[in-house]
Amino acid sequence: MIEAQNLCKHYPGVKAVNGVSFHIPRGVCFGLLGPNGAGKTTTVEMLEGIITPSSGNILYKGEPLGQRFRNEAGIMFQHTALQEFIQVDEALRMFQNFYPNPRPLDDLVEACALEEFLTRDTRKLSGGQKQRLLLAIALINNPEVVFLDEPTTGLDPQSRRNLWSQVRRIKAENKTLVLTTHYMEEAFELCDEIIIMDHGVIIAQGNPKALLADHFDNSVITLPRDALPDQLTLNDGASIHPQGDIVEILSKDVDSTIRLLTANQIPLRQLQVRTPTLEDLFLELTGHHLRS
């Protein structure tokens, strides 16, 4: 569906994106992950035709981006505003008129739950409501490919869940989705395929579950830091990683590690065991945290 070949975007003194290539197949939810400043938004805006790459090519259905792409793509930007003094329904009608075959208004209002604030001034919407309106605008032309740039950043947990369920509904309609996020759990929940970016380059690429399986054969045990003595020898295949107030123990054999902790009379009251996440993968690949 979309082919990115060796994309670069250089600004004076900054290589925002430095040689990125990938293929987005039809019907998948494709995620671009990485911390703020990794080059996700620059990459996705090059795919959207908003930023012209310094070098490299983008093909949509085998052709350079053109009017066909504009008609068939739906975009939800990270930072965007609508004209002032415009009501939600008026904004929707304006965008409907930009496209040859727009989706009916009722359909969109229902799909994005806009009913309760349809006649409100767009400036008086809450964060979640505004994101729903911007999603509706992105879907207004019944697009084949939908771009969502950090759709849940700054939303409360409930609004985030709502947006996720809307994204799942879009996936169910067999549309191609391109999503950027710095929430690893969001990528894990929604994406079929991801690329992880850092400092303008791709550091990992593939299916989220397959990536974790490839990189990790261990589990994570967390304990409060003061629960552990300074000198503690663990069994083979286990290692200790202090993280502020807590300590993470990566272990290939959780049972024997816990037995060892018990034998050392370490209190297990606040012990947690979990499987590694994309967050851990990022840490392993880069040596630093996503949101540091």
Added chain:
Amino acid sequence: MREAKANRSCLAYSSHHSVWDLTQNIMSIRRFLAALQARNLEFLRDRTALGWNLIMPVLIVMGFAFAFTTGQEELYKVGLFGETDTEQPIQAFLQTRYVEFIEIEELDKTIEKVDRHQIDLLLDLNNQRYWVNSTSPKGYLLEKVVAPYQFERVALSGSEIRYVDWVVPGVLGMNIMFSALFGVGYVIVRYRKNGVLKRLRATPLSAFEFISAQIASRLLMIVTVTTLVYLGTDLLVDFRMTGSYWLLLLILIVGALSMISVGLLVAARITSEEAANGLLNLISWPMMLLSGVWFSLEGSHPLVQNLALALPLTHMVDAARAVMIEGAGIKEVAAPLLSLCLFTLCFVTIGSKSFRWE
């Protein structure tokens, strides 16, 4: 360079399709009207801006009507036509203090000014004649001063052009200038900064459709607001209108377009609202002062007069004054109208060539 690249890829794609598709890609009336309506709603609902646009000019004209009911300048104005021989006794008069002597070249035009009280006395030095308006108090006094030189008297009796008659076209023009510059220039920069332009760019709406919609919306608003201001001022202050209303409307439209095109030029690529605001003020204030809105530039330094000719507002106000005060026809205002069209063509071409969405 960037735009050129984008255009190339766009055209490369379009070549697969019919000519009709191509024209649809460049200008669709439906998309244009959608953008136009959104901008109109935005303007009409912004009550403070609308109120400012409507009420301010009426207040200004009223203020002047009351403040300057008895005339305004301390100076007497005397037009001089022909050579002054140093031996002539009239030389003594030419040394009189508190009189501004203006050397003129076109006798007929200046006679009209005497008729309208804009010049108090006109001396023809070659033929030892003078023109004076017998209803003008200043002319009456000056006549006493020139009596000893025994020039031939030619009396005129046209009614006085009050300052308010003279200032109304200026205030209307000034209001149009501010509305066009800030309503187009500032708004587009704001759209660029807050991401409205980016959002629109991701749709099939073309730059041409977007800009046309902005021009059309602002022109519509300016014509409506100016008509209302004109009517409101007319109700409160009785001012002079001797020419054709249709011609005045034409001047209004052509003038407004030239101002809007200046606004577009400013908005072409600036990304900060503060910079836009500063630049717009830098353009509008000198334009207001140098275009003869408040006071005539007659007798000012030639440099200032030439500079004024480079400002579209000068031509617009001149043409409007000619129609309202002198009842000029299309022939008399053809030159300023043509200048305004040239300004528009020039600014729109540069503005659209350098326009950036980001």
